[in-house]
Amino acid sequence: QNHFLSLPLQAKMSRPVQARRLEGIDKNIWVEFVKLAATYSKVNLGQGFPDFPAPDFLQEALRGALGGEKHMLHQYTRAFGHPPLVNVLAQFFEKLLGRELDPMTNVMVTVGAYQALFCCFQAFVDEGDEVIIIEPFFDCYEPMVKMAGGTPVFVPLRPKAPKDGKLMSSADWQLDPAELASKFGAKTKAIVLNSPNNPLGKVFSRGELELLAELCVKHDVLCISDEVYEWLVYDGRQHIRIASLPGMWDRTVIIGSAGKTFSATGWKVGWTVGPDRLLQHLRTVHQNSVYHCATIAQEAVAQGFQRELKLYGTPDSYFVQLPRELQQKRDWLVQSLIAVGMKPIIPEGTYFLVADISEFKSDVRDVPNSDEPYDYRFAKWMVKNKGLAAIPLSAFYSEAHKNNHTNFIRFCFAKEEATLKAASDILQKWKQEKGSS
Amino acid sequence: MFFASRSFCCRGIRTCQLRTDLLSRSIKYSASAAMAFRHKNTRRIEGLDSNVWVEFTKVAADPSIVNLGQGLPDISPPNYVKEELAKAAAVDRLNQYTRGFGHPSLVKALSQVYERVCGRKIDPLTDILVTVGAYGSLFSTIQGLIEEGDEVIIIEPFYDCYEPMVKMAGAKPVFIPLRCKTNGNSASSDDWVLDPAELANKFNSKTKAIILNTPHNPIGKVFTREELQVIADLCIKHDTLCISDEVYEWLVYKGNKHIKIATLPGMWERTVTIGSAGKTYSVTGWKLGWSIGPENLIKHLQVVHQNTLYTCPTPLQEALAQAFWIDYKRMDDPDCYFYSLSRELESKRDRMAQLLKEAGLKPVVPDGGYFMIVDVSTLNVDLSDVDEKQPYDYKFVKWMIASKKLSAIPLSAFCGPETKKEFEKYIRFCFIKKDSTLDAAEVILKNWNKQTG
Numbered sequence: 001q002n003h004f005l006s007l008p009l010q011a012k013m014s015r016p017v018q019a020r021r022l023e024g025i026d027k028n029i030w031v032e033f034v035k036l037a038a039t040y041s042k043v044n045l046g047q048g049f050p051d052f053p054a055p056d057f058l059q060e061a062l063r064g065a066l067g068g069e070k071h072m073l074h075q076y077t078r079a080f081g082h083p084p085l086v087n088v089l090a091q092f093f094e095k096l097l098g099r100e101l102d103p104m105t106n107v108m109v110t111v112g113a114y115q116a117l118f119c120c121f122q123a124f125v126d127e128g129d130e131v132i133i134i135e136p137f138f139d140c141y142e143p144m145v146k147m148a149g150g151t152p153v154f155v156p157l158r159p160k161a162p163k164d165g166k167l168m169s170s171a172d173w174q175l176d177p178a179e180l181a182s183k184f185g186a187k188t189k190a191i192v193l194n195s196p197n198n199p200l201g202k203v204f205s206r207g208e209l210e211l212l213a214e215l216c217v218k219h220d221v222l223c224i225s226d227e228v229y230e231w232l233v234y235d236g237r238q239h240i241r242i243a244s245l246p247g248m249w250d251r252t253v254i255i256g257s258a259g260k261t262f263s264a265t266g267w268k269v270g271w272t273v274g275p276d277r278l279l280q281h282l283r284t285v286h287q288n289s290v291y292h293c294a295t296i297a298q299e300a301v302a303q304g305f306q307r308e309l310k311l312y313g314t315p316d317s318y319f320v321q322l323p324r325e326l327q328q329k330r331d332w333l334v335q336s337l338i339a340v341g342m343k344p345i346i347p348e349g350t351y352f353l354v355a356d357i358s359e360f361k362s363d364v365r366d367v368p369n370s371d372e373p374y375d376y377r378f379a380k381w382m383v384k385n386k387g388l389a390a391i392p393l394s395a396f397y398s399e400a401h402k403n404n405h406t407n408f409i410r411f412c413f414a415k416e417e418a419t420l421k422a423a424s425d426i427l428q429k430w431k432q433e434k435g436s437s
Numbered sequence: 438m439f440f441a442s443r444s445f446c447c448r449g450i451r452t453c454q455l456r457t458d459l460l461s462r463s464i465k466y467s468a469s470a471a472m473a474f475r476h477k478n479t480r481r482i483e484g485l486d487s488n489v490w491v492e493f494t495k496v497a498a499d500p501s502i503v504n505l506g507q508g509l510p511d512i513s514p515p516n517y518v519k520e521e522l523a524k525a526a527a528v529d530r531l532n533q534y535t536r537g538f539g540h541p542s543l544v545k546a547l548s549q550v551y552e553r554v555c556g557r558k559i560d561p562l563t564d565i566l567v568t569v570g571a572y573g574s575l576f577s578t579i580q581g582l583i584e585e586g587d588e589v590i591i592i593e594p595f596y597d598c599y600e601p602m603v604k605m606a607g608a609k610p611v612f613i614p615l616r617c618k619t620n621g622n623s624a625s626s627d628d629w630v631l632d633p634a635e636l637a638n639k640f641n642s643k644t645k646a647i648i649l650n651t652p653h654n655p656i657g658k659v660f661t662r663e664e665l666q667v668i669a670d671l672c673i674k675h676d677t678l679c680i681s682d683e684v685y686e687w688l689v690y691k692g693n694k695h696i697k698i699a700t701l702p703g704m705w706e707r708t709v710t711i712g713s714a715g716k717t718y719s720v721t722g723w724k725l726g727w728s729i730g731p732e733n734l735i736k737h738l739q740v741v742h743q744n745t746l747y748t749c750p751t752p753l754q755e756a757l758a759q760a761f762w763i764d765y766k767r768m769d770d771p772d773c774y775f776y777s778l779s780r781e782l783e784s785k786r787d788r789m790a791q792l793l794k795e796a797g798l799k800p801v802v803p804d805g806g807y808f809m810i811v812d813v814s815t816l817n818v819d820l821s822d823v824d825e826k827q828p829y830d831y832k833f834v835k836w837m838i839a840s841k842k843l844s845a846i847p848l849s850a851f852c853g854p855e856t857k858k859e860f861e862k863y864i865r866f867c868f869i870k871k872d873s874t875l876d877a878a879e880v881i882l883k884n885w886n887k888q889t890g
């Protein structure tokens with residue numbers, strides 16, 4: 001039904017409509033690569049999620065929560081975290097950190113670790129603040145810092161040649177202490193630490209963490225510690241929490257993820273743990289952005305943690321079984337890659353593995369002066385032509401450094417045996433085709 | 438070695454605490470011991486830390502209190518909705534990430550439902566964003582489209598988050614009150630209207646958007662086509678966006694029709710319409726909402742979303758999609774939940790209004806939504822000896838919780854600073870409550886005058 005207007009009709013918005021804070025953050029690697037994987041991949045080792053089931057006890061917890069007559073689980077819960085969940089998280093982290101925690105003030109639940117990161121940057125990074133990001137990094141850190149008006153300052157992990165005959169390990173990628181120290185200045189507000197590190201799988205050693213801690217304390221800098229892969233460490237290595245180092249509790253926000261802890265990335269339950277005087281500001285951001293997280297997912301995750309609290313350190317603990325299983329998968333993938341001539345960097349943790357694909361470059365022509373790094377082209381070609389999805393390492397570098405390491409791609413090995421075997425078959429066939437061409 | 442650390446007291450941040458930390462090793466750099474901790478909040482959240490819900494949900498958490506405050510149903514969601522979630526929970530693939538901007542089956546279902554409602558084609562991939570509740574949609578919209586230097590018109594009383602969200606985006610809220618056309622003697626939500634001349638005056642070259650909420654929380658007003666046209670004309674004339682919060686879109690009572698401002702000529706291109714699963718299906722704890730609009734606006738919300746939480750929970754989205762399909766198929770049928778819920782609520786509304794009148798209170802009967810505001814000044818409860826510097830309605834609600842074991846929400850929580858005084862004689866009741874809750878409220882209200890103090 002047409003309405004006769006007495007005013008001239010201007011249908012479209014005539015001025016730029018978006019906010020300036022979106023400048024330069026609209027591109028997102030996942031939007032592109034998830035679409036490619038969905039369209040072309042037969043075997044998807046790209047985006048980081050398990051293709052094996054979430055553990056029975058977790059699925060049972062959700063079914064149980066839904067089956068009971070507790071229909072109030074379908075309504076709002078406490079905004080800063082469902083009481084059973086924050087209570088058990090506080091208990092758990094008390095053990096891990098060796099300090100008393102108040103579930104109401106030292107823990108806040110978020111929509112995945114992603115939203116926890118967002119709250120940290122929004123709460124603490126103002127225009128003009130610098131935030132140190134260690135490269136390679138989980139790609140969202142950079143745009144989140146920018147959206148908060150901050151300036152990312154990058155410092156690379158530099159690969160050292162491994163000892164003779166040995167395969168490169170993620171431990172061989174290290175920060176140069178002098179270079180790191182030079183990045184701290186008067187404007188430095190925070191550093192983002194991700195250990196175990198995505199994409200390399202590096203598990204920072206005590207010595208490396210002590211160096212970082214020293215600098216944070218010296219320069220009065222906050223530490224945003226993304227520890228989502230905290231349980232996924234291999235070869236008897238230990239995940240050390242930087243917040244437990246001297247001087248660090250008061251300046252650190254620890255971030256965790258139920259998705260990674262319990263192999264249920266689609267539940268989007270994460271958390272922050274830290275001192276009240278930091279978490280109070282995260283609460284302010286949270287109550288003005290999403291306010292509540294879904295109740296039922298929190299209820300089920302709480303039950304998962306209650307089970308793990310009882311089984312902690314025992315062979316039945318999921319936190320013991322999962323890394324054991326994943327280590328086997330890691331080793332299997334490593335062998336598959338070596339067999340075809342891709343050179344894996346053995347990860348000490350996480351469920352990612354980065355491999356050098358130089359041996360396969362002949363199949364994907366390099367285009368000089370392309371604004372797309374070589375490994376992007378390679379990964380796209382590989383998914384379209386071989387049906388195998390992986391993520392280019394340059395995706396985890398800043399714009400300025402995207403061409404520093406263009407011969408690497410990242411594989412996710414949190415996959416069923418059948419998936420890893422299928423990937424190996426694709427690679428074997430590819431190698432044979434190269435040999436015969 | 439001990440070191441004492443003190444957080445600063447900042448304007449708006451009230452906490453000031455002295456903490457002592459015991460360290461197992463001495464710190465190398467004594468500078469940290471003497472240095473004051475400089476890490477206070479960013480400018481964007483200055484003054485945004487207090488929140489009426491945090492205050493009042495705590496007070497009403499006592500189970501002996503009949504809670505008609507916070508807007509959450511204590512009725513059960515429909516069985517088929519719960520069943521769909523149980524079904525989704527059994528599908529393992531749904532335990533992993535789905536599409537960031539919205540689970541495919543959900544955005545498809547939303548596009549179908551809203552194509553029918555709006556009478557226009559809606560692309561599920563480009564015209565829709567699924568968010569963590571309508572709250573998340575409001576945030577994504579404001580962060581995506583509003584910035585420093587902008588003004589945003591907010592109609593008072595307003596759902597309380599609009600003001601802090603606009604401020605967090607660096608913009609200036611410009612308030613305009615709904616005014617009672619019957620000189621303070623309101624019996625119905627349609628007594629409350631905007632003055633068109635006053636509204637026109639609020640628009641200028643800096644006005645980026647107006648936030649519209651219809652059906653309206655807290656008053657329950659359902660804006661008429663004529664009222665929406667006045668707003669639309671101004672939006673078009675001043676090239677302004679409209680952020681239309683329509684979470685209560687299905688809850689309209691007899692004699693009223695919910696009209697989407699985006700369907701008025703010239704408005705689709707400049708409107709983001711927000712909806713809520715929580716309010717549609719009585720599942721506030723699912724925290725799923727959506728923004729619908731033209732691609733050139735929604736794409737900016739999607740950029741915010743991919744840089745804030747990236748994706749919403751999968752099993753809940755799948756369950757919601759299935760629930761929508763069930764009701765989409767029966768949108769011509771009166772049994773469709775979209776219509777049956779409002780019928781159920783209308784009788785609760787009428788009962789609530791009756792009880793309040795019998796207790797000597799003056800309820801404003803809403804045309805939509807599940808809230809009812811009530812003028813409590815007729816009771817003449819003297820709270821002048823309560824010396825907290827809070828508005829009358831805050832004090833009244835706290836008194837009512839303590840002495841009558843009945844909770845509500847003070848209306849001045851929904852007002853800008855200049856209008857608080859006008860609304861401090863009103864409190865808000867939520868009536869999406871099961872019969873036993875309303876029975877308990879009835880007992881309290883019937884005995885109101887018999888109890889002392």
